[in-house]
Amino acid sequence: MCDLARRTRTNADIPIRKAGRNAAGTTHCGSNSGKVPGTHVSAASVSNTAPNPAATPPCSLNVHPMRRSLTQRPFPATTGPHLAVNRPDPAAYCGLMLVYAPAALLLLFFCVSVLHDRRKFSNAIVLGLAVLCALAAWLYELIRSESTSGAVAAWALLTLGAVAVLLLTYFLFVNGVRMLRKEGRSPTNLLSLGAALAIVGVVALLAAAVSVRNPVLIGVAAATGGLALYFSFLFLCFVCYAFLYGRLRVRRKADFVVVLGSGLIGGSTVPPLLASRLKRGQAVHAQLAKRGGSPLLITSGGQGPDEEVPESHAMADHLVAEGFPAHLIRREDRSTNTEENLRFSKAIMEEAKPDYRCVVVTNNYHAFRAALTARRVHIRGQVVGSPTAAYFWPNATLREFAAVLVDYKRINVVLCSLIVLGGALVWWAVR
Structure with a gap:
């Protein structure tokens, strides 16, 4: 009975022990102090370093391992370089926008101008200026970054330009x-060869000015280089916009299709062009x-001094031979050049x-200049181009460009x- 009494704990003993433990408040375990598990633990009382088990005697209380780890776990630092956030600099974005603003405005103006009227040479100039401004802004950003990429890009552009x-x-x-060899030695067929010789002459003049360093030669080279x-x-600008x-595409319905004439072979035969x-x-x-329309087709072209029939008549006969209905053809047989073709x-x-x-239909190399002429004579319509032989295109494009310069x-x-x-x-400054 005595042994059974010693082993048995009454319900009254349990609250007394709990009360005694709560009255003690804290339990000291070696040099570390902490509250009894289950009580509030403040952040200030927790060390940021884990205790050394060898230097700390075991605690007399049976604290749960998970609760002990919570009291020994260090709190993360609230400040430090690992919490720094790389936020974008608004000033850098504003500077970037200002650098590219001219190119963006020019591109916007180009789009509005094209929607208003495609047949303007100013469209080509504005597009070229927009590309130049964008390229200059890009180079400026590379140089301002003070990295080797700016110098590499500049040298790459110079190398590409020389090549x-x-x-x-x-x-x-x-x-x-x-x-x-193919077209003969007429002056209009010498434009490609003349352009090649002109490029060689400009490069030679610039090289001579750099090597000789004569003030007069430097001034002439500066003027010639500027003109080039x-x-x-x-x-x-002309070539790129003409390509575009x-x-x-033809965006509206049309009542007429006007085909511009050109010279005849043997005075009466339609040439491949x-x-x-x-x-x-x-x-x-x-x-x-x-x-859904029923347009008429106008063949436009007069009779040259070495031609037996007007170009418009030979063109109409060619169309009829190809199966085109003759009653849909109208002939304009008084014109001698593109402007008269369009006016008549x-x-x-x-x-x-x-x-x-x-x-209006012409060849692809002639389409843009014909569009400029059509705008000048107030033609309500668009100009489209037909394919041209590859060898003929460069010389013909140079001829059209020269005609636009004259206009x-x-x-x-x-x-x-x-x-x-x-x-x-420049000559005055270096003399």
């Missing part, structure tokens, strides 16, 4: 020789007819339908005069 000049010179020279850059920029313009225009005219007519065709269209819309001769004379004046100022 492009060499390749262009070689291409123009080869094309010029081929034009002489000016005409190169205009030519690139030739790929714009003109046959390509007529084929494209038939395709455009069929496309417009599918949209305009009179026919206005007489038949005052509020007409038309599509805008006033502004070109003024700007070229300013460039020459700049060369004179």
Whole structure:
């Protein structure tokens, strides 16, 4: 009985022991102090380093291992470099926007201008300026970053420019020789060869100015280099926008398809160049007819001094021979150049339908200049191009570019005069 009494604990003993333990408050375990598990533990009383088990005697209380680990676990630091956040700098973004703002504004103006009227040479200039501004902004950002990428990009552009000049010179020279063999020695067939020789002359003049360092030669080289850059920029703008313009689709219905004429072979035979225009005219007519219209096709071209019949008549006969309905053809047989082609065709269209819309067909190298002329004579319509032989395209494009320069001769004379004046100022500065 006594042994059973010693082993048995009454319900009254349990609260007494709990009360005694709570009254003690804390239990000391060696050098570490802490509250009894189950009580509140403040962050200030917890050490950030784990205790050394060898230096700390075992605690007399049976504290649960999980609760002991909670009291010994260090709290993470609330500050430090690992919590720093790399937030974007608003000033850097504003600076980047300002650098690219001119290019963005020019591109926006280009899009609005194209939507308003595609047939403007200013569209080509604005597009070229937008590309130049974007390229300059990109180079500025690379140089400002103070890294080697800026110097690498600058040298890469210079290298690409030099290689492009060499390749262009070689291409123009080869094309010029081929034009002489295939088309004869007329002045208009010498443009490719003349352009190649002009590039060689400019490069030689610049090299001589750098090596000799003569003030007069430096001034002449500065003026010549400036003119070369000016005409190169205009030519690139012309070619790139002409390429884009030739790929714009006809966006409206049209009442007429006008095919511009060219010279005849033997005085009465349609050459392949003109046959390509007529084929494209038939395709455009069929496309417009599918949209529900019934357009008429106008063949435009007068009779030259070495031709037996007017070009428009030979063109109409060629179309009829190809199966095109004769009653849908109208002939304009008084014109002698592109502007007269469009003016006289305009009179026919206005007489038949005052509020007409038309599509003018010519070769692809001639399409953009014909569009500029159509805008000048107030033709309501778009110009499309037909394919041209690859060897003929470079020389013909140079001829069209020269004609555009003549059309805008006033502004070109003024700007070229300013460039020459700049060369004179260079001579004055180095003499």
